[in-house]
Amino acid sequence: MKLLIDAHKFGEKHEGTSTYLAGMYHALMVLHPEWEYVFVGTHQNAMQTVFGQRPNVHYRLLKSHNRFWRMLVEMPRILREERPDFAHFQYISPLWTATSCIVTTHDILFEEARFQAYFPKTYRLINGFLFRRSAIKARILCTVSAYSKAKIAKHYGKDPDHIVVTPNAVQKPSNDGAPSNALLEAYGLDRFLLLVSRIEPRKNHLALYRSFVDLGLRAQGFKLVLIGKSEWQSAETLAFLATHKAELEGVVIHIQDLELSQLEAFYRAAEVFVYPSIAEGFGIPPLEAAVCGTKVVCSNATAMKDFDFFPYHVDPSDQQALNRAIQQALDDQHYDHQGLKELVLARYQWSRSAQILASAITTSHGQA
Numbered sequence: 001m002k003l004l005i006d007a008h009k010f011g012e013k014h015e016g017t018s019t020y021l022a023g024m025y026h027a028l029m030v031l032h033p034e035w036e037y038v039f040v041g042t043h044q045n046a047m048q049t050v051f052g053q054r055p056n057v058h059y060r061l062l063k064s065h066n067r068f069w070r071m072l073v074e075m076p077r078i079l080r081e082e083r084p085d086f087a088h089f090q091y092i093s094p095l096w097t098a099t100s101c102i103v104t105t106h107d108i109l110f111e112e113a114r115f116q117a118y119f120p121k122t123y124r125l126i127n128g129f130l131f132r133r134s135a136i137k138a139r140i141l142c143t144v145s146a147y148s149k150a151k152i153a154k155h156y157g158k159d160p161d162h163i164v165v166t167p168n169a170v171q172k173p174s175n176d177g178a179p180s181n182a183l184l185e186a187y188g189l190d191r192f193l194l195l196v197s198r199i200e201p202r203k204n205h206l207a208l209y210r211s212f213v214d215l216g217l218r219a220q221g222f223k224l225v226l227i228g229k230s231e232w233q234s235a236e237t238l239a240f241l242a243t244h245k246a247e248l249e250g251v252v253i254h255i256q257d258l259e260l261s262q263l264e265a266f267y268r269a270a271e272v273f274v275y276p277s278i279a280e281g282f283g284i285p286p287l288e289a290a291v292c293g294t295k296v297v298c299s300n301a302t303a304m305k306d307f308d309f310f311p312y313h314v315d316p317s318d319q320q321a322l323n324r325a326i327q328q329a330l331d332d333q334h335y336d337h338q339g340l341k342e343l344v345l346a347r348y349q350w351s352r353s354a355q356i357l358a359s360a361i362t363t364s365h366g367q368a
Helices: 016-031 044-051 067-082 113-118 121-137 146-156 181-186 205-214 235-243 260-269 285-291 302-306 319-331 337-347 350-367
Strands: 002-006 036-041 057-061 086-090 101-104 140-143 163-165 191-196 222-227 252-255 272-275 295-299 312-314
Touching: 002 067, 016 036, 016 044, 016 086, 016 350, 036 044, 036 067, 044 057, 086 350, 101 121, 101 350, 121 146, 140 146, 140 350, 146 163, 146 302, 163 350, 181 260, 191 205, 191 260, 191 285, 205 222, 205 235, 205 319, 222 260, 260 285, 272 285, 272 319, 285 295, 285 337, 295 319, 312 319
Parallel strands: 002 036, 002 086, 036 057, 086 101, 101 140, 140 163, 191 222, 191 272, 222 252, 272 295, 295 312
Antiparallel strands: none
């Protein structure tokens, strides 16, 4: 079996799709070491750092960073040259190819009327066409949650029995020890709340800012650490930040990028990890925080409703409920850190997701 994987995100800004591919193919290469894997991207060193050097692992370089040129010209040419049994893409597959495609559509939140305000119209129009076409044409269509599966079936008319759920997963932290004091001292941190996410309105940073102010956390010696790329903020959020400058200036720490080991250090050191997102196709960060032994306050919306094992699982649109959950988590002296860590590690395993994908591949290949 020969698989070709579109890995163009490696070496660029880190996204959930990169986490998915890294976890999935590390596990799949263990499960099926006899298969051949061809990773295609623009940064060979970045791909090799993740997937390593093995006799059955190969790399092909793309010349262009333009996604339309990549999918219209370069990728079809590489597919013709490599002739894989399957090619795996995230969201969008080439418009014209004879290769059997695996497409993982992580979410289609922008297709839901209630969330459309969080996505530019051009994004909805272009990706609405490309995502739908790729999903319908896929030989194997995957997604990462039951929620996303239901929405893809509804909006794209795909038979739910032909949508394979390959959940995201987490791994045991690389270092279970104490957080790095030197790293935290570099940012002037002692007690802090943490959110790991891109900064955009859908991620609901505004609710966390409000909680920080409402609970008077600055006066209690807390800071608020935000880790993730800054995309855009709503006018309402900017107005709130301007109005409450005295309560937030100097205590909101924004960090764009971190190595995994550094991110784990922040997870372990945080008093509480708060994830108030309004909508997600899955939502990996709360699980990452849990396996690092950190208290979690998590949204219960969309796909995150599956995370009902968190004791602080709240409606992200209810500001008072979020405030209460954060305060209760801060005060909780009996939080079951170890129990939640073990539960998450047992439930969300890349090896299990890889087995699901491998089964779909072998079944489909046998039907060809």
